[in-house]
Amino acid sequence: MEQPGINARAQHILDSVFGYPAFRGQQAEIVEQIALGGDALVLMPTGGGKSLCYQIPALLREGVGVVVSPLIALMQDQVDALDEVGVRAAYLNSTQSFDEMVQTERKLRRGELDLVYVAPERLMTPRCLELLESSKIALFAIDEAHCVSQWGHDFRPEYIKLSVLHERFPEVPRIALTATADQQTREEIIERLQLQNALQFVSSFDRPNxxxxxxxxxxxxxxxxxxxxxxxxxxxxxxxxxxxxxxxxxxxxxxxxxxxxxxxxxxxxxxxxxxxxxxxxxxxxxxxxxxxxxxxxxxxxxxxxxxxxxxxxxxxxxxxxxxxxxxxxxxxxxxxxxxxxxxxxxxxxxxxxxxxxxxxxxxxxxxxxxxxxxxxxxxxxxxxxxxxxxxxxxxxxxxxxxNPPVSFDATVPVQKLLSAIYRVDQRFGAMHVMDVLRGVDSDKIKQWQHEQLSVFGIGAERGDAEWRAILRQAIAMGLVAVDHDSFNALKLTDAARPVLRGEKKILLREYQKPVSQRKKGVKPKGYVESDLSTQEQTVFDKLRWWRVETARKHNVPAYVIFHDATMREIAKARPASLDDLRHVSGVGEKKLETYGAEIIALMAELA
Incomplete structure (x- = not known):
């Protein structure tokens, strides 16, 4: 049965803890699905706000949210960022001393954590599974879920074993998240993590910026x-x-x-x-x-x-x-x-x-x-x-x-290329074939008497770079293969036959000589750093300097203090009071309490 006011509670946490006025895209629906005990597969582009999709449900539900993350090197920064907004977070990984690990385990058992980050290798140990079974678990978040795909670009064998979560903790909701998965990878994630009943949330893959x-x-x-x-x-x-x-x-x-x-x-x-x-x-x-x-x-x-x-x-x-x-x-x-x-x-x-x-x-x-x-x-x-x-x-x-590329009918040049490969008995690499095409009088050409071939010099009207571009595209189109067992010799594929017989037209990108670069320091046309005025830029630069110093004192990355986007808003708003600052996106209650007075003082200095 639906808990009353779940959306209102989620919105309150989003605003008061994380400092954001509204959810983006499908975030609200995902948070509701997990908070009410359902499973979800979430595909959202990098920067789309995936973390909030499990962090907020972990704060809404009783117990600790367990985040399975493949990179232990980043857990410290993730925990620091949560600590900055007042969320009780910790991690369990091999960088900790035994005493630190025991202390984290005690906090977890006593219910003193909101989120804990665990590497998949650590999660699968009997000690960790026993720890989780003796603790109240709010949810499992499986980050970088595409790592489960054996067909994928970043396969991690230990991810396949994560189906144990469903088997050992059938009542605990699970959310699998990734920014990168084609249809085949999605199906593999669902099968291997036993997420057949999970709702799928697929956001736009577009990153227009x-x-x-x-x-x-x-x-x-x-x-x-x-x-x-x-x-x-x-x-x-x-x-x-x-x-x-x-x-x-x-x-x-x-x-x-x-x-x-x-x-x-x-x-x-x-x-x-x-x-x-x-x-x-x-x-x-x-x-x-x-x-x-x-x-x-x-x-x-x-x-x-x-x-x-x-x-x-x-x-x-x-x-x-x-x-x-x-x-x-x-x-x-x-x-x-x-x-x-x-x-x-x-x-x-x-x-x-x-x-x-x-x-x-x-x-x-x-x-x-x-x-x-x-x-x-x-x-x-x-x-x-x-x-x-x-x-x-x-x-x-x-x-x-x-700068739209120019296409051209490359049927004849490609026929010349394929013919040259054939005439040298498909036994030579790219450089030699191009020398034959261009009619280069080299020792190797003479050694093999290839200057006597009918194809010798038939491509002399094009330079070496042009022929390389044509060959590259012919290989990309599958007309030519490279035999790595025969010193990278070029060989014709079955797809080359209709081209040689004139039965297939070939369109290629026309080679364009690399252009000289613009004057140093000039941004490309259309590239806008931000829409700050000169005065606002001065404030923004001062805020960046303050952030660097503050981050050094707190021993955290600068962006953990505030993102550039938040500081741009501060530079525009020029808040004169804590209440003014409270309305800036990215400033939650904890950050207002920690940094508010310093920022207001900085604004007063610049007034």
């Missing part, structure tokens, strides 16, 4: 530096690389170029890696260069850009990684440099993996979708959202909308 941009690789590091210096000087950002070695090299390059950058990958010493992550979260203007091991669950709201120097394996991975930008709703950029070698490398990784054929087929299809996003002639946002089953209109804010 993020501008998607994919450029042709020329000199990737220089292109990255130009992008940061021209569009994001002094901003916090993340740069993703495929290998540990590349992470180290790119971080070193950025530092030498005057950009404060830190490396992060699994091969580093734990203490160094943790220290780098802590600096990124707690300081401003830091660029983190990392493998995809970094970032899951990152709560830093003011990451202004996410860059990829290597092609992600799937659209899910790309969407989740780019989603770490602009969690505060302010404009942000997702930038990628992409080239022929990326296509070859990702294909090789799938072909040479020890997985079974079924898994390889799934991974191949995911890579094809990712390549389709890179090579699309239409709006990138439309292509991205279509992958997740959501229709959309052209956004007007991605690179293909702002």
């Amino acid at each position: 993020i501008r998607y941009q994919i450029v042709e690789k020329a000199n990737a590091r220089k292109q990255l530096l130009d992008f940061i210096e021209n569009e994001h000087p002094g901003d916090a950002g993340i740069v993703y690389c495929l290998s540990r070695k590349k992470v180290e090299e790119v971080a070193e390059f950025l530092n030498a170029s005057g950009v404060t950058a830190l490396p992060y990958h699994a091969g580093m010493e734990t203490a160094t890696r943790s220290a780098n992550q802590s600096r990124f979260l707690r300081e401003e203007s830091i660029v983190m260069v990392a493998t995809i091991a970094f970032g899951m669950g990152i709560d830093k709201p003011d990451v202004r850009f996410v860059c990829h120097l290597d092609l992600p394996k799937s659209i899910e991975g790309y969407y989740q990684e780019t989603g770490r930008a602009g969690r505060d709703g302010a404009p942000a950029n997702a930038w990628m440099a992409y080239g022929l070698q990326d296509v070859v490398q990702q294909r090789r990784m799938i072909d040479q993996s020890e997985a079974d054929d079924g898994f390889k087929r799934v991974q191949g299809a995911k890579l094809d979708a990712m390549l389709g996003l890179c090579e699309t002639l239409s709006c990138r946002r439309v292509r991205l959202l279509e992958y997740f089953g959501q229709g959309a209109s052209p956004c007007g804010n991605c690179d293909t909308c702002l």
Whole structure:
């Protein structure tokens, strides 16, 4: 039976504890479903407010909310953020001493906690399960639920065992949350976590504040530096690389170029890696260069850009990684440099993996979708959202909308390429085939007498970069394969036959030479930092300085004190009293009590 006033109580907690005047999207319905004891599967984009969907029901229900989270490195910051708003929170993980663990366990048994964060490995231990059975549990929240999918981009074996929660605690409501799941992954989450009776809440996957941009690789590091210096000087950002070695090299390059950058990958010493992550979260203007091991669950709201120097394996991975930008709703950029070698490398990784054929087929299809996003002639946002089953209109804010690519009938050039591959007996790699096409008089050409072939020089009208672009797109379309067992030799696929016979027309993106960058420090057209006046910007800058000092004293990340969005509202409102400040979004009762007097005093100084 429905509890009276559940929505009113939820609204009161939202306002008084978290400082927000109203729920967004489906938050209110999700909170009600869990608070009344039902299960839910929640798909909501990063920055959409997933945490409130389990934090508020945990405060509404009797007992403690147990949050299963895969990254212990972030639990401290999540607990700090809750502590700042007056919620009794703790975590159980391997970073604690035995005494700290025992103290947390006692609080849990005595009902002195509202929320406790637990890693899945810890949750599955007999000690932890016994602890939970002897405690009053309000709910289980399974964060990053896509980790349960063996077909997914971030599989964690321990997540499969979480079905034990339903078996051992059948009366406790469960909420599984993720920002990234296609239909197949959703079905797997439901099956493996036994959520067949759960209500599904699927929010829009669109992140309209993020501008998607994919450029042709020329000199990737220089292109990255130009992008940061021209569009994001002094901003916090993340740069993703495929290998540990590349992470180290790119971080070193950025530092030498005057950009404060830190490396992060699994091969580093734990203490160094943790220290780098802590600096990124707690300081401003830091660029983190990392493998995809970094970032899951990152709560830093003011990451202004996410860059990829290597092609992600799937659209899910790309969407989740780019989603770490602009969690505060302010404009942000997702930038990628992409080239022929990326296509070859990702294909090789799938072909040479020890997985079974079924898994390889799934991974191949995911890579094809990712390549389709890179090579699309239409709006990138439309292509991205279509992958997740959501229709959309052209956004007007991605690179293909702002600077539409030119398509051309590439049937003849592709026929020339396929013919050259065939004439060299499908035994040579990309560089040699392009030398044959362009009529390059090299020692290798002479050694194999390929200057005598009918295809020698038939593509001399195009440069090397143009042919690389054509070859890259031919591989992406599945007309050409790379044989990694034969020194990356190019081979024709069955799909090439109708093209060679003239039965199929091929449209490709026309190669565009990389353009020189704008003047350093100039934001791109349409990029608006905020709508603050000069006077309001002065107040905002003063508030940021105050926040840095306050965060240092409290030993928490700056955003735990207040988000940029809240400080922008304060700068606009210029509150003269605590009552004025109470009406600013993001200022709950505890923060009003803790920081209110300081902020009002700061406003008076600036009056």
